[in-house]
Amino acid sequence: MPARLFLSSGDLMADRRYEFARDLQLKGDLAAAADLLEQAVELAPNFASAWFTLGKIRRQLGERKAAVAAFHRARAADPDDHHGATLHLMQLGAEEISAMPSAYVKALFDHYAPRFEVALVGDLGYRGPALLFKAVLLVHAAAKKPAYFSRAIDLGCGTGLAAFAFAKNVDRFIGIDLSPRMIEKARATALYAQLEVDDLLQGLRGRPETSAELILAADAMVYVADLAPVLVEAQRVLTAGGLFAFTTETHDGDGVIIGEGLRYAHGAEYVRVCVARAGLKLAHLDNSSARNEENVPAPGLVVVAIKA
Ligand SMILES: C[S@@+](CC[C@H](N)C(=O)[O-])C[C@H]1O[C@@H](n2cnc3c(N)ncnc32)[C@H](O)[C@@H]1O
Secondary structure (H helix, E strand, O other), X not given: OOOOOOOOOOOHHHHHHHHHHHHHHHHOOHHHHHHHHHHHHHHOOOOHHHHHHHHHHHHHOOOHHHHHHHHHHHHHXXXXXOOOXXXXXXXXXXXXXXXXXXXXXXXXXXXXXXXXXXXXXXHHOOOHHHHHHHHHHHHHHHOOOOOOEEEEEEEOOOOOHHHHHOHHHEEEEEEEEOOHHHHHHHHHHOOOOEEEEOOHHHHHHOOOOOOEXXXXXXXXXXXXXXXXXXXXXXXXXXXXXXEEEEEEEOOOOOOEEEOOOOOEEEXXXXXXXXXXXXXXXXXXXXXXXXXXXXXXXXXXXXXXXXXX
């Protein structure tokens, strides 16, 4: 994943201490790195990057209470939470599961964009778009319908890998993504008739009723805690017989958790309930992994919901 985000404190001495601390952290001297970070935040009490790094180091040292306190300070210093302190607080059980800060997602993928495809497809064996394509073909074959869609929306479109997989089966693609740099990459593919920098739920809310035959979300719902409002909007935007096809990561229990990789995992039963409550019909739910984590397939679901 991308190199660590750095937001200067505006105090040269504090920034220097932070840099030394990072060197020590990389060399494995966590206690010395924590000492230097404590000095940095004494000099610059609103130094979000230092508080965040301190939180991570306290976590590595097994000092949960101090880690929680540092992550709280990181977020207080930067309420938009570019570093994603909220995700660590959720992982530590210090907070309920809630939405991912959009500033964090944007910073993450803006940074990731130049090497996204090499890292995800090459290093992590990413196969989300191919899985969605296969699932959509299966659903349409079972209904004896040609898998052709005049209007489609790609939620969390990234660099355009899903549009590429569906290019021959879709006439007009709209792509929506929070990250301007990912959108730039998507624009360069010329696969999209329209691209919007927006949150995927807000973007869907801006679409007219019954205006798409297909909605895709390939490896994007893993950044969305609550699937329910997205499914409700998808139901509104789809035409009768239209499909919403998405991948997500999953876990054996129920509900939504945040995994080690700082992405959400949705239980299969939770997905079933959200689909039904949105007034959609589950046409396909398959245990298939869209990417590897530590060289092992991350447990995942491929879901196709249909508007009856
Ligand atoms: C792992 S990438 C997948 C990109 C693409 N769908 C693919 O299959 O290659 C996840 C993308 O979702 C976007 N994303 C995450 N949360 C989002 C949100 N709430 N609204 C819009 N885009 C979001 C990210 O910016 C990123 O480009």
